[in-house]
Amino acid sequence: RGLRLLPLRLEEGRALLYLFRPDRLGRDLRDQTAQALLDQAGYPGCQVLPCLRELRRRLAAGEGFPHEIGLFLGYPPEDVQGFICHQGRACKFTGCWKVYGDAQAARQCFAAYRSCTESYCRRRANGEGLEGLAVES
Numbered sequence: 001r002g003l004r005l006l007p008l009r010l011e012e013g014r015a016l017l018y019l020f021r022p023d024r025l026g027r028d029l030r031d032q033t034a035q036a037l038l039d040q041a042g043y044p045g046c047q048v049l050p051c052l053r054e055l056r057r058r059l060a061a062g063e064g065f066p067h068e069i070g071l072f073l074g075y076p077p078e079d080v081q082g083f084i085c086h087q088g089r090a091c092k093f094t095g096c097w098k099v100y101g102d103a104q105a106a107r108q109c110f111a112a113y114r115s116c117t118e119s120y121c122r123r124r125a126n127g128e129g130l131e132g133l134a135v136e137s
Contacts, residue, residue, distance in 0.1 A: 001134045006052065009059040016059065018072070022048055025072065033077035037084070041068045076101050 002021050009016040028034060029046040044050040051072075058066050070080040075097045082091065082100020091098035095110035120133055 003134060006056075008056050011062075018052075020072070024074070028071060028074060028077075031077050033081055034071045037068055037071060037077060037081055041066065043068070070097060073097075076106070078102075079106070 002023065004020055004022055006018045006020070007015050008018045026048045029038065029048060029051055035046045038046055038051060043054050055066070055069065055072060067084045068080060070083065071077060078101035079097055079099055083098050086100065088098060091100050092103045093099050093106075095106060096113060099106040123133060
């Protein structure tokens with residue numbers, strides 16, 4: 001279904017797993033603002049695999065979560081940039097992430113995420129398997 005699963009960090013019997021769609025991640029990382037942020041943070045270009053290797057290396061170093069991780073989670077680049085510039089303060093509002101850019105678009109996105117989460121939880125509770133819940137990209 002176009003999904004990939006990558007262990008990003010393994011420690012003390014726990015794993016941080018990253019489930020993603022390579023095409024979508026590639027598109028997100030090619031965004032002009034995302035490219036500038038990755039460049040400033042010292043990532044090797046905007047290609048998916050080298051960027052994932054670098055993210056994995058940073059997470060393995062155990063220094064917490066780098067702010068640019070939002071780019072890998074589908075956050076709007078302007079919100080990631082705002083978070084970095086304002087050190088997490090002075091956002092327009094907080095939902096799934098701190099919003100510094102288009103507040104209306106973020107509210108709509110958060111509402112869609114809530115609706116989707118509720119639907120998936122209902123379907124899972126009714127016995128639907130994970131394969132049935134995964135949709136094509």
